[in-house]
Amino acid sequence: MREELALHGGMKTAKQPFPPWPQFAERTLSDVLEPLRTGKVASWSGTRGAEFEERWAAWSGAPHAVACSSGTAALHMALVALGIQPGDEVLVPSHTFISSSLAVLHAGAVPVFCDVSDDQTLDPGCLERHATSRSKALIAVHLYGIVCDMDKILQVARRRGLSVVEDCAQCAGGEHHGRKAGMLGDVGCFSFSQGKHVSTGGEGGMVVTALPEVASACRSLRDYGREHEGSGPAAHVRVGFNYRLTEMQSVIGLNELARLDSWNLPRRLGFAKIYDHAFSQLYGIRCLPFTAPDRRNAYWKYPLQLDLEKLACDPREIREAVVAEGIPDAGSCWPESYEEPVFAGRETVRCPNAEAVRRRTLVLALPPTWEKSHVETCVAAVRKVLHAYRR
Numbered sequence: 133m134r135e136e137l138a139l140h141g142g143m144k145t146a147k148q149p150f151p152p153w154p155q156f157a158e159r160t161l162s163d164v165l166e167p168l169r170t171g172k173v174a175s176w177s178g179t180r181g182a183e184f185e186e187r188w189a190a191w192s193g194a195p196h197a198v199a200c201s202s203g204t205a206a207l208h209m210a211l212v213a214l215g216i217q218p219g220d221e222v223l224v225p226s227h228t229f230i231s232s233s234l235a236v237l238h239a240g241a242v243p244v245f246c247d248v249s250d251d252q253t254l255d256p257g258c259l260e261r262h263a264t265s266r267s268k269a270l271i272a273v274h275l276y277g278i279v280c281d282m283d284k285i286l287q288v289a290r291r292r293g294l295s296v297v298e299d300c301a302q303c304a305g306g307e308h309h310g311r312k313a314g315m316l317g318d319v320g321c322f323s324f325s326q327g328k329h330v331s332t333g334g335e336g337g338m339v340v341t342a343l344p345e346v347a348s349a350c351r352s353l354r355d356y357g358r359e360h361e362g363s364g365p366a367a368h369v370r371v372g373f374n375y376r377l378t379e380m381q382s383v384i385g386l387n388e389l390a391r392l393d394s395w396n397l398p399r400r401l402g403f404a405k406i407y408d409h410a411f412s413q414l415y416g417i418r419c420l421p422f423t424a425p426d427r428r429n430a431y432w433k434y435p436l437q438l439d440l441e442k443l444a445c446d447p448r449e450i451r452e453a454v455v456a457e458g459i460p461d462a463g464s465c466w467p468e469s470y471e472e473p474v475f476a477g478r479e480t481v482r483c484p485n486a487e488a489v490r491r492r493t494l495v496l497a498l499p500p501t502w503e504k505s506h507v508e509t510c511v512a513a514v515r516k517v518l519h520a521y522r523r
Contacts, residue, residue, distance in 0.1 A: 146458025153499035194340035196347030203323025207235035213349035274303035277430035306430035
């Protein structure tokens with residue numbers, strides 16, 4: 133007998149609200165007052181911004197780290213620092229949040245949209261098909277925390293002479309052959325916005341690289357194009373921006389980084405195992421989020437792919453039914469970037485596999501503030517919904 137769905141008047145699976153994310157470390161409530169008391173609130177006036185950069189560099193294995201105001205700013209600076217100029221082409225997956233392609237437009241370049249593999253990350257074969265003599269770089273987006281197939285992507289990049297930018301906005305802590313995501317290409321870009329693995333109080337970003345000239349250019353770009361950062365008079369040698377992080381944000385970032393490996397990531401990985409065990413044999417599931425020893429998933433979210441041929445409804449109704457059961461942050465990914473109004477009228481190639489993957493994906497949350505019981509409630513809700521809609 134099928135249990136009546138909450139969407140149709142039945143009882144909700146979730147009886148209590150879920151803990152929110154982010155929740156900041158207790159010490160942050162007092163530590164963040166330090167720059168406010170001293171008045172040293174700008175990155176150039178205090179020391180916490182430099183400390184945050186040093187610790188993030190050490191954590192990621194990068195010789196250089198440059199903090200900035202957002203993940204989008206990080207991508208923009210990375211492209212400009214790599215020499216991307218107006219008219220150049222940058223290969224980017226359509227299957228991601230629009231900031232990846234907007235950063236290309238900010239640099240004056242042309243985004244060339246590429247399809248994804250079934251694992252929801254950039255298809256290396258598509259890179260080969262779309263690269264031209266105007267192609268100068270690619271952006272590999274580690275979507276949902278799933279690390280791209282960087283071996284194949286880097287092979288194409290080397291063969292085509294493309295710079296490689298990693299968009300790690302959703303992949304802090306992902307690994308490829310034991311190396312941190314962000315240190316696999318030329319530049320790695322992280323986001324510290326509201327719901328990411330690490331938040332610096334709403335917004336923030338970081339660029340990591342082994343290339344000193346790129347790091348130097350990024351430091352200049354974030355500070356109005358100054359030759360040397362600082363508050364005193366300085367020559368402005370390039371068209372720069374105000375992409376600086378505040379000292380308060382850096383304090384928050386330091387405290388969140390301190391518990392990333394000891395608390396945040398272990399809990400996400402543990403919750404993902406519960407999901408994996410529950411969904412691996414469940415009727416109506418096509419596949420689980422990709423992870424492997426050589427491509428370790430950082431599990432920002434848990435994108436579950438449905439087997440729509442076994443379900444007697446539209447995938448939109450499944451998402452609505454799961455949310456109606458009281459499950460927070462459950463839904464689908466964003467539209468393909470080329471479907472956004474900002475790209476209306478631009479010539480582009482559609483990405484059929486990306487569109488198919490998006491249509492069948494149900495995204496579940498697994499923040500470290502939850503307990504095992506919250507994850508089990510999500511499992512119960514999904515099981516209930518899929519059972520109700522099975523053919």
